[in-house]
Amino acid sequence: MPVPAVSRQIVFPERDVIALDTIAVPAPGPDDVLVRIRRVGICATDLHLLAGHIGNPFPLVPGHEFVGEVAAIGTRAGLDRSLSIGDRIAVEMLLPCRACAWCRSGRYNLCAHDDPSAGLPIGRQLGVNIPRTTGHGLWGGYAEYLMAPQEAIIHRLPDDLSWDAAVLVEPYAVAHRAVARAGIRPGDNVVVVGPGPVGLLTVAAARSAGAARIVVAGTRAARLEPALRFGADAVVNIREAADPIAAVRDALGGAGADAAIETAGVPSAQQDAVRLVRRGGRVVLAGACGAHAELTLHADEDLLTREIDVLPSFLSAGGFEPAIAGLARGEAPYEELVTHTLPLAEAERAFALIASRDHSVIKIALDPTR
Ligand SMILES: [Zn+2]
Ligand SMILES: [Zn+2]
Incomplete structure (x- = not known):
């Protein structure tokens, strides 16, 4: 499937504002993996972000619970990660530096490398605290495409795992x-x-x-x-x-x-x-x-x-491997959790549904291909 020139994104330009916008999709750099998002889960964290409860990351493309397919891949990333176009993947939200004491001890959720002034996403979290004004701006999962940089931790998903179950991998x-x-x-x-x-x-x-x-x-x-x-x-x-x-x-x-x-x-x-x-x-x-x-x-x-x-217990460090294994084994009726799947353009309606505390709502996912 050819990569289009632009990607639609949901943007929080400032607190309490939800907008649908487009952004140019560049070719991936040598260490990048371009991800075509198939599902992204809406998390309570996203509601906190919108309300301005988690710092001032605006303008922000939210979405840290995303899964998708490899759409394009940089030359070095292709070799280092042994990934191919079309592979089904989950990307951890954390972009650890892998060099600080916390990363080396395995607690990469506590990565101490966080220097926003450097204009790099290292040490930060996809969909949470990397402003859209940083670099190419493809840092959030509420979008058709996201660019996973060199620091990203990428996991392969089993071929027979449905997207409705796969979207639960981060939670x-x-x-x-x-x-x-x-x-x-x-x-x-x-x-x-x-x-x-x-x-x-x-x-x-x-x-x-x-x-x-x-x-x-x-x-x-x-x-x-x-x-x-x-x-x-x-x-x-x-x-x-x-x-x-x-x-x-x-x-x-x-x-x-x-x-x-x-x-x-x-x-x-x-x-x-x-x-x-x-x-x-x-x-x-x-x-x-x-x-x-x-x-x-x-x-x-x-x-x-x-x-x-x-x-x-902060975020998901070390949790992706057992989560993917559990999803693959079908240990619980996972898909039952995803009560609603809406198109990207209906993100605002999805947030309203969650805020309504409607009993039928457990997890809402967005399908950016719709
Ligand atoms: Zn979450
Ligand atoms: Zn670190």
């Missing part, structure tokens, strides 16, 4: 990182707080890590119900339960949760996670709450006297 990678941070071992009891897409995928990831019993805690009944199909043993509506801590303990068969993983991205859910875990347990905070969100905990009652390990 599933976030879930796998959270489960890894929680140190889930076979036999552990786990409570997942927040039954959104990442929460449901965290249930599947915890299940594949060998969790014994998994309970999902949340406040929206329509969101809790699918958790059972993703591997949860029980769900607890913590708004309705008279004693949520007791309800979770009962659902875990009387034992406490060895680990609580929060995926909702609101401080109240983070508090819930700390209070729902057993003494000496581990709490992973995986949801982004937006700028200036404050978390209040009782230093002694919640943390000190219970010796709770609080472990934030």
